[in-house]
Structures are given as C-alpha cells and as structure tokens.
Amino acid sequence: MANRWKSALTSADITPYDAFLNRRQMIAGTLGFGLVTSTGIASAAQPEMELNSWDDITQYNNFYEFGTGKEDPAEYAGALTTVPWGVTIDGLVERPGTFDFQDIISEMTIEERIYRFRCVEAWSMVVPWNGFELNDLLELAGIKPEAKYVRFETLYRPEEMVGQKASWIDWPYIEGLRLDEALHPLTIMATGIYGRPIPKQNGAPLRLVVPWKYGFKSIKSIVRITLTDEQPVGTWEQLQSKEYGFYANVNPDVDHPRWTQETERKIGGGLFAKRVPTLMFNGYDKEVASLYSDMDLRVNY
C-alpha cells in the first residue's frame, strides 16, 4: 500500500531562509502578548526545502565502498554491476528467500518523497527520492512476531568496489533499525532520485532512507535484510561506538564528541554558504518523536 504518508514539505513550501527566520522572530515577539495561534507556529516552522541539484546529490557522497573522498563514489562507482541484483530477506520471517530486484519493483508502488538529508558530518541536502516504504517490502516476506530489529547488509564485492580493499573496515557495511523504526511510514527504500534510477554512487539499485537519522544509517546497495531479535551493531558503531550510536537520531542538543550538531551547512551554497540550525529529528519530530518518548536521547545517541 503506497501513499500512506504525504509530505507536508513539498516544493510549495519553499521559504527563503531569511524570511523563515524573520517570521519566527515575529512570532517569538508576539508570543508574550498571547496573540499567536498554534496553527501560526506550525506554518512558520516550515524550513527551507529547496531541492539540491542533481549534481550536488550525485557528486558529493559518502560511500566508503568506493573510497573515503567525497568525489570518490562518483568516480569509481561505475565499475559496479547492478544487474542482476538479488535481495535476501531472512531471519525471523515467514517466507525467507532471495528476491530479484525487478520482481520487487513490480510488486511495489514507487512514489516521490522529498526529504531533508542530514549527514553526521554536519552538512545537509534536500533530496527528491523515489521509492517505496520498507514495510511494504518486509510484508513480502512476512514478519514473525518475535522479530524486534532489522539488520541490513551492503554488497561485498571488492573487485568492483575499490574502497573495500581497505582493511580497517570490517566489510560488508552493516546497519540496523528497531522494528518500529523500520515499519514507520517515513522509512523508505529508495530506487530513484529526481525520477531517474538511483545512481550507483548513491546506492543503486536500492538503499534505505531514514530521514530523521544521520545519513550513515541510510545504508546503500542492500543485498540482505535480516529480521532478528538482537540489536544489530552497525559498521560505524563498531568502529567508534563513542561517536556513532545505534540510534543516530538527528539531534541538535547532542553533539558529536568532535564537533557540534547544533548547526549544519546545506551543500550547494558555495564559498559563502550560511550555517543553519539543525532541527530535532531533522524536522520530523512530529512524525517520530513518539518512538523515543521513554528514552534518554543523550544516552541513546
């Protein structure tokens, strides 16, 4: 079932950032007089949603399978073979198996999702993804009631993915979500950008997108999805658990040990790009805050 979630943030919402700030100040000023309505705050809380260009999105990537430089993925990902592509869904599912990518696509309804994308390195983009909700894919295999977590695995093929020759990462790349996070309607498997098939440097043929979490959670070029009752340990968590936690929810109040997460810089602004405040849950707090209502987000970073 597609189109469960409709973004309130479409191109119609584009607000130049200065105008947004001015409005916020105006409202802050009027609050004292009790003149502001709740709907007024809601509409003013729309941040800038101007789409990043195709070049921004496809020429500035973190995909260490192709090297650690931001331009390495665009340069080296061409070597990757994405046809044929199988996705194994196993673990605590009713019907485990390997599903051909084309078969998956024919079962799914592709829709557009314009999401903010916030990297843990404090840069951000706005990306028009095309894809389907992860819960629709998991439905194909049937989730057993004991399942509590979902573990994802990227392709391991060092002969095509030059970055995998580096031995300081224990390949393949692993990421994980709690089951309720995985089933959330905001969580999608992206197969396209700007209506075109997703480029290899962005995680072809299909990748996860969890818009309220730091980008490294949105694992690319997925070949295995395992339902499990144990919390998976992601690659970054395994590398430096003090800096990268399991949850990795975008949170301006919890700094990365080596840099602030209060602000971010949107890619594409050139040499004089302004820093803008980072939003709680990357601006998706209304949709997802309830998932974490009983948790200390400083401990579960």
Next chain:
Amino acid sequence: MRLLDRINQTARKVPIWPVYLLCLIPVPVLLFMGFTGGLGREPISALEHELGKIALQFLIVVLCITPLRQIVGLNLIRFRRTLGILTFIYVALHLLTWVILDVQSVDRVWADIIKRPYITIGMSAFVLMLPLVATSNNKSVRTLGTVWRKLHMLTYPVVLLGAIHFIWVNKVLEMEPLVYLAIVLGLLALRVPKLLTKAIV
C-alpha cells in the same frame, strides 16, 4: 659535489621576494577554484583543508633545511625564514577560513577551542607560532642572541601539534595524515642526538 656547489652558489644569488610570490600562487588559485566549482560541491571545507595541508607542507620543508645542509651539503638556509613566514601565512588563512567561512560565529569558535581537543591542538600550534613570526627578523636575531635559537625550537612542538591536528580532524584514521606524521616524526628524530648531547654538556 660540483653540482651541489653550483646550486648553493645560485641559491645565494636568488632574491627572496619572488619566493614569496611563487609560494603564494596557491591562494588565488584555490579561491578561483572555490568560486568556479573546482573545489567540489562543498568548497568551504575543501579550501580549509587545502590551506591547512599546504601550511603543514611548508613547515615540513622548513624542517628539511638543516638536515639537507648537514647530510647532503645543500645550503638553503637563506630561505628558511621566508618559508617559516609562509607557513604562518597559510596557517592564518586556514584559521580565517575556519572562523569566517566555516563556523561563522565567535561564540561557536570559542566553544570549539575549549571543547574540541583537535581544535585546541590546532589553536595551540597557532599561538606558539606567534612569537616565532614576531621574531623572524634580523633585529630579533641580534638582540635575542642564544635565546632566539631556543625560542625557535618551538617549531618542533608546532609541527607535531599540526600533524596530530590533521589526523584528528578526520572521521576515521586515514593514510595521508599518518604519512605526514611519519615524516614529521622522522625529521624530529634527526634532531634528537644533538639535543641530547647539548643537554648532557
């Protein structure tokens, strides 16, 4: 030996100001690239990192001058002060890029200097360079005498801090900054015997 003598003789005749001009060419080139997309989709970090790396490279060249004279017999000592000042210029530009283009707020700059060890380290290296650049003139050498030599040994901690700062900036341990650290450690190791004998005497 003949070739070496010729190089040493030529080096004595070369005027200093073209060295400045030549070594500052990367500044307009990087700015031009930053404005025209040559530094990629996110030119601020790229510019910041390039300037920092060039500063470290200059400082490594400065540290090569004495061993080159002692081991190879190549005398480039005339250029040492110039290269030291150029190091400072690049460090200052790196710092300005960080403050003005990257962080964009004095409050956050202070917060970062206090809270983030790798920035504390980088900033310490900059502060240690201030007395060095202030005394990089003939008058200071004359008036300070032996103190000047000791003062300028601050170059050693500065380069070490710079190399560590470079390693720590990265999200993960990367090869390139480790290579820089290895070179720096090697160049500092060459100084150890002399420092030890001086300490004993």
